[in-house]
Amino acid sequence: MNQTKRYLDIVRDIRDMIRQEKIKPGDRIPSERELAETMQVGRSTLREALRSLELLGLIETRRGEGTFLSDHRNHTLVEVLSTFVLQDNQSHKDVWETRLLHEVAAIQTICQNEAASQMKVWDSFRLHLKHDSFQREDFVRELMVLSGNRLSLKIWFLLKQYSGNPYDGTVTSDEIEHMNHILTAIEQQDAETAVREFRAWDEWLQKERIRNGNDS
């Protein structure tokens, strides 16, 4: 009768339980034997659901202690995915484009918001640009955060990892000009220019990445 996979139901049930019981990250969830009994399923079936949740980084299990709601998002998911999935070029392209799509949207949102576009964060970035080494990812992440859309931020975070962390590393001297253009345009709330400059940077980054050889 019930065609849906059992363990997926359990995944949903556990999620609902967490929500109802108001269990917070770091908290312990009931033991496997307990859960199995209340949900009327065998322990091995329940464990299949738990393994799924664990692989996604949602829970953390410690032998002898228990199972806990994870507080830091685990990255094992991405490792597994990257080793298996990304073979054909279309996937790569889709992921890259979709990530870029979210970034562009974030920039547009920021430019439309006077408060966000005039943030003092940008000044601090400017300082870093001159003096210290500068992590690319910090810049883009800040854009995503300031856009105010948390869902978009999370999707972006996943896509970033999924496309092999394209922002790893620090900015080179070649990139500083790009960054400055982008920052200026944002401060002037000139969305069109900001997006164009960002796209140029992205394109440059992609070529750079290919030049240095990209991992599978």
Add this chain to the structure above:
Amino acid sequence: MNQTKRYLDIVRDIRDMIRQEKIKPGDRIPSERELAETMQVGRSTLREALRSLELLGLIETRRGEGTFLSDHRNHTLVEVLSTFVLQDNQSHKDVWETRLLHEVAAIQTICQNEAASQMKVWDSFRLHLKHDSFQREDFVRELMVLSGNRLSLKIWFLLKQYSGNPYDGTVTSDEIEHMNHILTAIEQQDAETAVREFRAWDEWLQKERIRNGNDS
């Protein structure tokens, strides 16, 4: 001694096996009992590894038949998103905005592509608009498909469901004008206008929805 999770080892072993045996997408992999024996692990332990792989969309299991390498090997990411991005109470607003974000990007992509923007699909839509009843969703879905980004399409599909299927129902006479404007702009490859018109329609739709009472 062995601190690493057993089932993760198995995941790796399975991956290696697939590589060595040159199993291709769609092919069948050895049965659970067989795998368990050759890998010297219990069947339930092996199954925990398989469930993880299945949740990621890497394999596909069919009762009575066997386990197969998934042939649509990309975009499993989306299922992942559904389970852990949307677990906490994301505001309705974020979901709506993110969906809109993908739709707007799709329109822009289509407008930049001469072939897509001149598709005969639009003519057929025009005809429907005049005569038959017209499903809102058909229109938007077509946009997403024609954008060519399959990942974006799947994310959109999910977001649509999570925002309570905002496109349910047929277009009313009030909306026909909106649709016509959008179609015209697309055919003229005028992205700016197309997006503006689409946003206007979206806004109208949102208000309409609130007026009629929306489910969570």
Add this chain to the structure above:
DNA sequence: AGAATATGAGTGGTCAGACCACTTTCAAAA
């Protein structure tokens, strides 16, 4: 009394064996 130790309950990790429901295959019966 205080510190070191031993114990036991509880937990996740693993395994073996047993059914069940289902699909495929192929030989026997029509």
Add this chain to the structure above:
DNA sequence: TTTTGAAAGTGGTCTGACCACTCATATTCT
């Protein structure tokens, strides 16, 4: 030749049993 059905093989589930580990408690030793 076609139909039928029995058997083998598959994933799905459950049970009960150990193991390894952690932690709180009680016990013993100094």
